[in-house]
Amino acid sequence: MVSPCTIRADCPQTVAEKMQKTYSNPIYPYRKSADQEAQQPVHHPVIIIGAGPCGMAAALDLAKQGQASIILDDNNTVSVGSRAICFSKRTLEIMDRYGCAQPMVEKGVTWQKGKVFFKQEKVYEFDLLPESGHKLPAFINLQQYYFEEYMVNQIAKEPLIDLRWMHKLVELDSSSEDNQLKVETEEGVYALSCDYLLVADGANSKIRTELGLESKGQVFQDRFLIADVVMKADFPTERWFWFDPEFHPNQSVLLHKQADDVWRIDFQLGWDADPEEEKQEAKIRPRIEAMLGKDVEFELEWASVYTFQCRKMDDFIHNRVIFMGDAAHQVSPFGARGANGGVQSVENLSWKLARVLKGQAPATLIESYNEERQHGAAENILNSTRATDFITPKNDISRVFRDETLRLAKHYPFARSLVNSGRLSMPCDYQHSSLITKSSALNTGFDAGIAPGFVCLDAPIRINGKDSWLLEQLGNRFVLLYNGEGIDNDELKALAAISDDLVLLDSRELEDKEGMLAERYCISGGQGYLIRPDQYVAAKFKQLNREQVNNALQRALGYQSAQENP
Amino acid sequence: MSKLITENHFSDADAFYAALTDVHRELSTADSERLNARLILLLANHIGDKQVLLEALDIAAQLEQ
Numbered sequence: 361m362v363s364p365c366t367i368r369a370d371c372p373q374t375v376a377e378k379m380q381k382t383y384s385n386p387i388y389p390y391r392k393s394a395d396q397e398a399q400q401p402v403h404h405p406v407i408i409i410g411a412g413p414c415g416m417a418a419a420l421d422l423a424k425q426g427q428a429s430i431i432l433d434d435n436n437t438v439s440v441g442s443r444a445i446c447f448s449k450r451t452l453e454i455m456d457r458y459g460c461a462q463p464m465v466e467k468g469v470t471w472q473k474g475k476v477f478f479k480q481e482k483v484y485e486f487d488l489l490p491e492s493g494h495k496l497p498a499f500i501n502l503q504q505y506y507f508e509e510y511m512v513n514q515i516a517k518e519p520l521i522d523l524r525w526m527h528k529l530v531e532l533d534s535s536s537e538d539n540q541l542k543v544e545t546e547e548g549v550y551a552l553s554c555d556y557l558l559v560a561d562g563a564n565s566k567i568r569t570e571l572g573l574e575s576k577g578q579v580f581q582d583r584f585l586i587a588d589v590v591m592k593a594d595f596p597t598e599r600w601f602w603f604d605p606e607f608h609p610n611q612s613v614l615l616h617k618q619a620d621d622v623w624r625i626d627f628q629l630g631w632d633a634d635p636e637e638e639k640q641e642a643k644i645r646p647r648i649e650a651m652l653g654k655d656v657e658f659e660l661e662w663a664s665v666y667t668f669q670c671r672k673m674d675d676f677i678h679n680r681v682i683f684m685g686d687a688a689h690q691v692s693p694f695g696a697r698g699a700n701g702g703v704q705s706v707e708n709l710s711w712k713l714a715r716v717l718k719g720q721a722p723a724t725l726i727e728s729y730n731e732e733r734q735h736g737a738a739e740n741i742l743n744s745t746r747a748t749d750f751i752t753p754k755n756d757i758s759r760v761f762r763d764e765t766l767r768l769a770k771h772y773p774f775a776r777s778l779v780n781s782g783r784l785s786m787p788c789d790y791q792h793s794s795l796i797t798k799s800s801a802l803n804t805g806f807d808a809g810i811a812p813g814f815v816c817l818d819a820p821i822r823i824n825g826k827d828s829w830l831l832e833q834l835g836n837r838f839v840l841l842y843n844g845e846g847i848d849n850d851e852l853k854a855l856a857a858i859s860d861d862l863v864l865l866d867s868r869e870l871e872d873k874e875g876m877l878a879e880r881y882c883i884s885g886g887q888g889y890l891i892r893p894d895q896y897v898a899a900k901f902k903q904l905n906r907e908q909v910n911n912a913l914q915r916a917l918g919y920q921s922a923q924e925n926p
Numbered sequence: 927m928s929k930l931i932t933e934n935h936f937s938d939a940d941a942f943y944a945a946l947t948d949v950h951r952e953l954s955t956a957d958s959e960r961l962n963a964r965l966i967l968l969l970a971n972h973i974g975d976k977q978v979l980l981e982a983l984d985i986a987a988q989l990e991q
């Protein structure tokens with residue numbers, strides 16, 4: 361049923377020419393699995409389709425929750441060519457929980473400064489001064505192939521993950537309790553079955569199409585040349601964005617640094633551009649020379665022409681098939697929310713799925729993935745659409761407003777807040793989710809610190825005499841972060857006995873090196889936070905007691921009875 | 927509840943109106959459009975409040991009224 365897959369493409373017009381010198385894609389060999397010899401289709405709890413950032417994140421997250429999985433990928437390498445470059449702090453925090461953030465940060469380019477130009481003038485400069493007291497930087501620029509390679513390396517260390525390259529899903533029957541799969545390899549087709557099929561087969565998901573499901577939204581009537589060039593020139597490590605520059609009139613251009621002296625250049629081309637012609641080196645060189653100056657030496661590493669879309673599925677769940685990443689929701693790259701948003705969706709799903717499979721939560725908990733991430737996807741689409749509309753004004757008057765905003769921005773700071781060449785990806789909140797116990801419910805919470813439904817913030821700490829970070833203490837299971845002052849032993853024992861999936865962490869055992877824990881969490885004696893396995897605050901308590909904590913935990917696990925709480 | 931002031935709030939309504947039309951007098955339609963855009967952006971920031979701005983947009987968009 362699934363027609364032969366082309367290279368990973370975000371849109372049909374994607375074209376790529378290989379001239380890469382700084383990076384050669386690792387080749388991961390096809391390996392035969394014992395499942396291929398079996399007489400009957402072998403059954404697995406979780407099978408994941410696609411070893412892109414989202415499919416691999418799902419397997420790593422499930423492994424952290426003790427759940428085994430299989431990844432099938434129809435290819436034998438990581439991402440090819442110029443795709444994602446900007447990864448946000450939240451994504452890096454998630455990668456840190458999986459154990460692979462360090463090589464990403466080491467290889468990636470950490471940046472904080474930028475300039476915005478309009479026509480021949482610099483309009484303003486910015487400096488996104490990093491907030492101190494976080495283990496990971498606000499964002500890094502790193503080519504997607506490195507990002508994925510480090511995930512593959514981490515997966516190799518996880519006994520719970522079986523990653524099968526060159527195993528392509530070609531047929532799926534999702535109508536019964538078990539999903540029935542046909543997988544094609546160079547040695548023929550074999551069958552598998554699974555409880556849950558996680559689909560991360562990319563923006564043009566064939567599986568989605570075959571199931572008759574749709575991802576709905578808008579295609580932007582514009583084309584972009586995305587070129588990666590190698591140059592040693594002394595450009596600063598800054599994000600430069602031009603609106604309507606003299607070297608490329610009426611369009612926008614972005615210049616941003618990546619690892620290995622590779623620079624990302626985006627040229628807006630307009631809807632009438634011919635993608636076949638624009639991808640030719642002979643056509644690209646003069647564009648770049650006009651921009652950088654004739655004397656700047658550079659080598660073209662990669663170029664593709666894209667149109668961008670913002671769209672999502674109305675429901676990410678279809679029977680026991682769950683869509684993730686670009687297959688579920690897709691955004692234009694302005695604001696870098698594709699992979700970033702995708703990985704955040706995956707982390708939202710994984711802890712829930714693991715608990716359902718272990719019988720620690722009702723199967724309906726999985727529906728909250730759709731609830732919480734529809735909201736996340738809508739927010740990402742809104743932000744990406746706004747940026748795209750600013751960059752590509754929809755009509756003449758929008759263009760007038762855009763241009764005057766830029767002119768005013770040169771002299772009047774207020775207008776800079778309207779200039780939108782992409783708002784950097786931030787994690788969304790789930791404060792209205794049915795899993796979250798609002799602080800107002802039964803008046804159990806307290807106001808200071810992080811509100812229920814928001815993601816935890818990091819803080820530098822010392823624990824057991826060692827330097828560490830707060831986020832390293834959280835995640836993968838529920839944590840009750842509390843201040844034990846004034847809580848008697850019986851109450852503590854009762855709290856500890858609530859669940860094997862709940863760990864108690866007394867904030868007094870954490871040495872608050874820079875006072876950030878106190879500043880960000882404000883926990884006084886007897887107070888506490890219930891923190892989900894994805895490091896989101898599920899509930900807050902102004903005076904811990906067993907019943908309230910248990911109710912909030914049940915609610916976070918999606919038990920119906922807990923829903924009756926106000 | 928409505929927050930946009932729709933009763934008279936000018937310190938000198940006639941003077942403002944004259945200044946507004948004067949500033950456009952010599953301009954082409956295209957430049958007038960630019961000036962209007964700048965004016966809207968400046969005033970919108972001065973007001974700041976999202977509800978007030980949305981109410982104003984809403985009334986302004988009722989072209990048939």
Ligand SMILES: Cc1cc2nc3c(=O)[nH]c(=O)nc-3n(C[C@H](O)[C@H](O)[C@H](O)COP(=O)(O)OP(=O)(O)OC[C@H]3O[C@@H](n4cnc5c(N)ncnc54)[C@H](O)[C@@H]3O)c2cc1C
Nearest residue numbers: 410412413414433434444445446529562685686698699700
């Ligand atoms: C120019 C550009 C710039 C971008 N910049 C950013 C950025 O700065 N930051 C950001 O966060 N995002 C960015 N993105 C978006 C980012 O690249 C995507 O969101 C991300 O790759 C989506 O990951 P995924 O795992 O969902 O899918 P993909 O990365 O598309 O992976 C899908 C995988 O599924 C496999 N597959 C497909 N069909 C089958 C099958 N039948 N059987 C087995 N395997 C199959 C494919 O081989 C592939 O490995 C950018 C995208 C583009 C195009």
